[in-house]
Amino acid sequence: MELIRTVGLRKSFGPVQALRGVDAVIGKGEVVAVIGPSGSGKSTFLRCLNLLEVPTGGSIAFDGEIVRADPRGAHAGGALADGPAADAWRRRMGMVFQHFNLFPHMTVLGNLCLAPVKLGRLTPEAARDQAMRLLARVGLEDKAASYPAQLSGGQKQRIAIVRALAMGPEVMLFDEPTSALDPEMVGEVLDVMRDLAAEGMTMVIVTHEMRFARQAASRVLFMDQGLVAEEGSPEELFGAPRGARTREFLAKVL
Amino acid sequence: MAKYWLFYLVGAKNTLLLAFLAVLAGSLLGFLVALARLSRAPAARLAATAYVEVLRGTPLLVQLFIVYYGLQAVGVRFPDFPLADRLLGIGFSDFMAGALTLALNSAAYVAEIFRAGIQAVDRGQSEASRSLGLGRGMTMRYVVFPQALRNILPALGNEFVVVIKESSIVSTIGVAELMYKADTVRGNTFRPFEPLLVAAACYFLMTFPLSKLLARIERRMRSGTH
Numbered sequence: 001m002e003l004i005r006t007v008g009l010r011k012s013f014g015p016v017q018a019l020r021g022v023d024a025v026i027g028k029g030e031v032v033a034v035i036g037p038s039g040s041g042k043s044t045f046l047r048c049l050n051l052l053e054v055p056t057g058g059s060i061a062f063d064g065e066i067v068r069a070d071p072r073g074a075h076a077g078g079a080l081a082d083g084p085a086a087d088a089w090r091r092r093m094g095m096v097f098q099h100f101n102l103f104p105h106m107t108v109l110g111n112l113c114l115a116p117v118k119l120g121r122l123t124p125e126a127a128r129d130q131a132m133r134l135l136a137r138v139g140l141e142d143k144a145a146s147y148p149a150q151l152s153g154g155q156k157q158r159i160a161i162v163r164a165l166a167m168g169p170e171v172m173l174f175d176e177p178t179s180a181l182d183p184e185m186v187g188e189v190l191d192v193m194r195d196l197a198a199e200g201m202t203m204v205i206v207t208h209e210m211r212f213a214r215q216a217a218s219r220v221l222f223m224d225q226g227l228v229a230e231e232g233s234p235e236e237l238f239g240a241p242r243g244a245r246t247r248e249f250l251a252k253v254l
Numbered sequence: 255m256a257k258y259w260l261f262y263l264v265g266a267k268n269t270l271l272l273a274f275l276a277v278l279a280g281s282l283l284g285f286l287v288a289l290a291r292l293s294r295a296p297a298a299r300l301a302a303t304a305y306v307e308v309l310r311g312t313p314l315l316v317q318l319f320i321v322y323y324g325l326q327a328v329g330v331r332f333p334d335f336p337l338a339d340r341l342l343g344i345g346f347s348d349f350m351a352g353a354l355t356l357a358l359n360s361a362a363y364v365a366e367i368f369r370a371g372i373q374a375v376d377r378g379q380s381e382a383s384r385s386l387g388l389g390r391g392m393t394m395r396y397v398v399f400p401q402a403l404r405n406i407l408p409a410l411g412n413e414f415v416v417v418i419k420e421s422s423i424v425s426t427i428g429v430a431e432l433m434y435k436a437d438t439v440r441g442n443t444f445r446p447f448e449p450l451l452v453a454a455a456c457y458f459l460m461t462f463p464l465s466k467l468l469a470r471i472e473r474r475m476r477s478g479t480h
Contacts, residue, residue: 050385052384080381082390087384087387087388088387090386090387091387094385097378097381097382097385099378101378101381101382104401105400105401105404114383114386114388115383115386115387118388164385167386167387
């Protein structure tokens with residue numbers, strides 16, 4: 001079943017065209033890895049999906065709801081889509097950032113409870129219970145009272161993942177979740193993501209971890225110069241890439 | 255000289271009262287102006303920017319006279335409360351003109367402090383908040399503003415100290431605060447110099463403990479979260 005579909009998705013930042021017409025479908029329960037050279041538009045694509053960037057062309061459909069592009073988005077100077085509809089849209093999509101972006105002035109528990117409580121989804125007590133369950137799931141229940149500054153990078157990113165899960169999203173977007181981590185901490189974050197995939201969560205993952213993409217993804221999109229240049233199963237894409245650009249890229253990173 | 259101590263005490267009381275009102279109103283207004291400067295409405299941004307530039311680009315003394323004489327000229331007059339006059343020992347309407355000017359002036363500086371503080375918070379913070387589905391207002395209130403406040407506390411504290419010192423200028427419209435009282439003592443004693451030293455000491459006694467207090471609050475906020 002189709003969950004997200006983009007049609008001719010474009011995004012310009014002034015004269016720079018980051019996306020030049022991306023057609024992509026994300027099915028329910030799929031784990032889609034998005035790979036490609038830097039500057040190919042991977043992150044912009046992901047950020048358009050939850051409207052942190054306003055597309056300048058094309059449309060995005062999410063579970064039957066459609067957002068059309070706003071051509072003025074190119075001049076909005078990094079403004080995200082605003083308003084109750086965009087907020088409701090984002091509530092159903094979890095996002096994990098490269099630099100974690102935990103709230104440094106709140107404890108781990110505060111980070112996990114903020115959105116569910118302030119948005120009236122859970123009572124403070126219920127949010128607390130849920131937060132403790134989520135923390136137990138990633139083995140960090142002893143960090144509930146800690147502040148982000150007291151945690152390692154791997155711990156921060158695991159917290160960021162469960163913070164997004166606390167809103168019960170239908171899809172999780174990962175924007176290079178391991179790129180800012182020391183090598184020895186990458187594994188613990190990827191393990192959490194593998195567990196999540198195994199539970200059937202729909203995931204879109206922009207990543208440079210080719211081994212992870214190969215093992216955990218159900219489908220791989222290769223992006224180049226603002227377009228999806230090639231897509232297929234991990235076996236197809238990594239085993240027998242068709243495009244010259246894909247082969248060139250894989251030769252460099254593998 | 256010694257028998258004039260009550261002059262200084264009354265003057266210092268009025269200075270503190272002026273500064274307190276000016277800081278309170280100035281901070282509130284400054285916060286609103288900062289929000290306007292960061293708003294998406296071009297008209298609000300323009301008005302707020304104009305306010306800040308004009309208030310920062312003209313002398314406080316000129317602003318004081320414009321408020322004091324200008325308001326009277328256009329027929330606006332703060333009411334005179336005999337009770338307030340008696341408590342303050344000065345005319346309430348004059349006092350309010352002085353407090354208003356200081357507040358309006360301070361608001362321009364406070365607005366810039368808030369704006370810079372809010373903009374200095376990493377954009378990833380508001381993006382993370384928005385990605386959770388929190389709206390613009392909640393993101394500002396729960397995520398951005400608390401972090402901005404911690405960063406701007408030193409600058410804000412400095413502004414409070416500045417207001418106490420600059421309040422001396424309202425002596426020129428006859429508000430009997432510390433500087434005015436010192437002038438009175440100079441006239442009464444025919445000593446042009448020493449009463450000013452006493453006034454300087456009084457100002458320092460007000461600003462120094464405030465600086466110390468603010469430094470302490472700052473330390474506490476820092477140690478609380480890191």
